[in-house]
Amino acid sequence: MTKIMIIGANGGTARILIDRLLAETDHELVLFLRHAERLAQYQSQARVTVLDGDVLDTARLAAAMAPVDLVYSNVGGVDLAAQTRSILAAMAQTKQQRLLFISALGAHHEVPGKFGAWNEQAIADFLPGFRASATLLSESTVNYTEIRPAWLTDASEVDYELTTADEPFKGTEVSRASVADFAMTVIAHPEKYQRASVGINKPNTDGDRPSWL
Template sequence: MSKIIIIGAHGGTARIVTERLLSETSDELVLFLRNSSRLSQYKDNPRVTLVEGDVLNTEDLARSMSDVDIVYSNVGGTDLEKQIASIIKAMDQTGKKRLLFISALGARHEVPGKFGEWNEQAISAFLPGFRASAKLLDDSDIDFTEIRPAWLTDNQEIKYETTDETEKFKGTEVSRASVADFVIKVIADPAQYERASVGLDKPGTDGDKPSWT
């Protein structure tokens, strides 16, 4: 049994991870989010601790992760670099080492061709934060797994392949359920993918842009 803090716990992928951990494991969860009432369905669950807080408040974050085994970040936004810096600082203060972090394709300049050009434009406001966060992790002593999913869908399917940071990204899309499945597998065996950056996509979705655009 492990204890996991999920930061940004109301995110779509985070909610899938929460449900699967509660139904498939005996793990305990700390769900950290801005508005805890959004996850009020868990307030009476003895395996869940709900924490309302701001990821940029490092001291509150550190208190919330003081007794966890694994940190899973599902935060995002144009200020992602500041959020990841706060998470790293809180982990350093509490001696935590294992971090799973949801990033995005393009964070490592790894998306080739026309799709890469389209992606650069489509998420131009966010890529600087993803790239700065990747450098913060590289420069830290955190045992991180940076997860770079393709464009996310809500399809109820688990179909994905992985690439490492030295490989060109493949497909254009992947389901949140697939990303959650990868997270669950690494939580179950956290010695996997330490200090690694992993791309996730659905096989056969290569193209110039996602299918729905």
């Protein structure tokens, strides 16, 4: 049995992952988020611990992280770099090594063409945080998997392809269910994709911007 910590546990992808882990594995979960009452439906489950906390409170984060085997981060925002520093500091304090980290397309200047130019403008406020976090991960000693999704949809489908950090990003969109599915794969085989940055998109969705915009 593995104990998994999910930081930012109320995120859309995180909630899909939580439900799949509970349905398909015997893993124990530590769900860490602000306003923990938002996940009150999990409080009564024996395999789940729901903790209220701010990821920038490194001491509280480390205390919650100490007993786990793997950390999954679903945090975001314009202060992502500060949150990433806190996560890495807590991992150093607790000697945690395995991290799955949700980032975004563009974190490595890897999105080509008109879509890349549009994406730079569309998420201009957030890209500095993604890019600083990518540098922090690469300069750390943790065995991270940085997951860079395309623009996210709520489609109930699992349909995706992967690219490396050295390859141009493909496609424009991907479902949260697909991202959660890839996370499930890494959790099942944590020896894979170590110290790697992985782009994830739905095949055949190339264009100048996502289809609904």
